[in-house]
Amino acid sequence: MDRHTIAVLVNDYPGVLTRVANLFGQRGFNIDSITVGGSEEPGLSRMIITTGGDDHQIHQLMKQLNKLIDVISVTHLSKNPFVSRELALIKVNAAPSQLAELNAIVEPFRAAIVDVGPSSLIIQVTGDTEKIDALLILLQSYGIIELTRTGSIAMARSVVPAPATV
CATH class of the missing domain: 3.30.70.1150 (ACT-like. Chain A, domain 2)
Incomplete structure (x- = not known):
């Protein structure tokens, strides 16, 4: 299983982290690490999540993340140099x-x-x-x-x- 790093830009509201973490659990993904902090944009936070899975699984997970209401963007950092x-x-x-x-x-x-x-x-x-x-x-x-x-x-x-x- 490959290790993937995903950046998720989200609204900085209570409960957003819980919704993102729950999505991972519901889809059977383990979060290897997660960091959350402010971003360059006031009112938005950036989550950096590392997880395992094949390319197809990660693609499906990213589609599901994009459906969450407080998610602004999802970037698969592992696809390019980072x-x-x-x-x-x-x-x-x-x-x-x-x-x-x-x-x-x-x-x-x-x-x-x-x-x-x-x-x-x-x-x-x-x-x-x-x-x-x-x-x-x-x-x-x-x-x-x-x-x-x-x-x-x-x-x-x-x-x-x-x-x-x-």
Whole structure:
């Protein structure tokens, strides 16, 4: 099953998120991640949803989303090049004496240690899902106490115009 990223522009009203989530459940789709926030347009919010399914299933799901009254537009971001990022905070078992060792692990990921306690520390990392997953694998040996992730946010890349032919 392929992973798909869908952007849904919706009216910023109470209950819209519930209606969208219910549609996924009624159609038998699992939402891998969902992020919702304001958009460039006042009164509208953008949902970025990642889910699995084949192309036909996703096409049908998008048609159903477009039928919801508060949905303004639905874009299948995975169809074209797009940029996707996540944020994760990871609390790891570690003594202050291990700070330099852990710093050496997180630095290549452009991650940062944002809190140090007597027996643990918190690491902040942003990037695509695969990058965060790779860092988590490296940190498992220290013992991950707690993990929180934002889910993907995404945006279509700018289209580069084709060169003019003479």
